[in-house]
Amino acid sequence: MDYLHRTHNALIKQGKPGLQRALMEEIDWNDRIIGIRGSRGVGKTTFLLDYARRYYAPNAPECLYINLNQFSFTVTRLADFAGEFVRQGGRTLLLDQVFKYPDWMAEFKECYYKYPELRIVFTASAVMNLEEEDPELASLASVYHLAGFSLREFIQLDNGLTLPALSLEDIMEHTDEVLGDVFSSINPGLWMDRYLEYGYYPFHLEPRLYSENLLKTLNMTLEVDLLFIKQLEQRLLHKLRKLIFILAQRPALQMLNVSQLATEIETSRSTVMNYIRYLSDARVLRSIYRAEDTESGKPAIAYLGNPNLYHLLGQEACDRAELLRTFVFNQLSKGHDARLSARSSLALFEIDGKYPVQIEEELTGRYRSDRYYILEQGDLSREKTIPVWLFGFLY
Structure with a gap:
């Protein structure tokens, strides 16, 4: 957990606030599961980090960005990690590259029902279709499309x-x-x-x-x-x-x-x-x-x-x-x-x-x-x- 918070803080400090994308104002940030779909290269990771910079103070423990290609998630269940994050005062998980975690759809639903105080914001490929792949999760999530620059x-x-x-x-x-x-x-x-x-x-x-x-x-x-x-x-x-x-x-x-x-x-x-x-x-x-x-x-x-x-x-x-x-x-x-x-x-x-x-x-x-x-x-x-x-x- 400490290592992931250090990585989060380093990424927040390393990057500079850039152009605020139009999508940032369109999203209802009160929703508990929010998906950001988009084609590769349009800035989905940057969008997550810009959200953290805008809505949370530096080093705030309530928000955590995680790239799910982390090796630790080969032995740690995401849902169990989320529970520990909530117990430590966490409220918003920003999850990148979710397709690299095999059971993410099932564990997102587990988190939704177990931790009502938790918000999950995740990025996904443009080819993802939740309605076809998991209708139940699709009914719980609000999914938006991030396009390239206009x-x-x-x-x-x-x-x-x-x-x-x-x-x-x-x-x-x-x-x-x-x-x-x-x-x-x-x-x-x-x-x-x-x-x-x-x-x-x-x-x-x-x-x-x-x-x-x-x-x-x-x-x-x-x-x-x-x-x-x-x-x-x-x-x-x-x-x-x-x-x-x-x-x-x-x-x-x-x-x-x-x-x-x-x-x-x-x-x-x-x-x-x-x-x-x-x-x-x-x-x-x-x-x-x-x-x-x-x-x-x-x-x-x-x-x-x-x-x-x-x-x-x-x-x-x-x-x-x-x-x-x-x-x-x-x-x-x-x-x-x-x-x-x-x-x-x-x-x-x-x-x-x-x-x-x-x-x-x-x-x-x-x-x-x-x-x-x-x-x-x-x-x-x-x-x-x-x-x-x-x-x-x-x-």
Whole structure:
């Protein structure tokens, strides 16, 4: 116990308070079991430590951060440890890497019923689905998703200016008003190129080469989040990596041909469908379905999960319009649904079943009043025309 408290205190002192993530204000911290899901590399560990810095004094015995890859938990039951922690005045356990502790779900429930004064905050992979894996724990826990940096957070981190998050309704229906509010202090378009290349992951702040960090993160996602957590066979890793690379080189505004992909990576059609589902769960891909389809079927289109991945995997085929669509779909992924419209071509999408949108670098065809245009440049003064960067203010 003393060793773990010393480690906790060292981590708290070692790190510096950084940008307060928008999620910190969204969580009801009175809940007794709180899960923080997110893809690898988005800052889940930092989020836990920032919570401890914000809500507890340095060296406070009431709060303890533990990485569950500690060897002592191979012989000590987590539930027994939690009981001793509570008896010593502990109230909040921050548990990282829970998948490395085999019986964590059962022992979380044991803690919930035995120690009503205890709060557990844990991190989990984006591929975790408590509703499927343990419905009882899912009913007890409040699970939130931590995304990578939004454009708003990236700008705030870069220049220290506090900027407001916006609702989708304000962006779509009150564009001129919110543009006036934001433009009065800053021009966010000046940050777009940097954000698209390296702004999504917090480790762009580290001295190590960003592309190497991102490559390591992507491979860890495949090797740990998918192979280990999903219990896939090691021999499948090469096929997963090949599938990702093929999709990164291919124009996304092309219908997903599962049979062709199966031929290219030498596997069955059903296996490709499973791979796409796993990669979408891990936020490596963003599957876009037709408006009339369910998510149990074949996606119409597959994008990479965020624009930074295109710079890593698709340098030669990195089309600007594809990057912008990837950016918009990524920023919408926190609480909004984007689908391919049933009304028109592959270029028309629907947001939340309510807003038909066309996402382009600039408007090159005929303007139509039956849709919204999300553009990076050109005439942005027309009705229903929205600058693409504004979607980076959704969180």
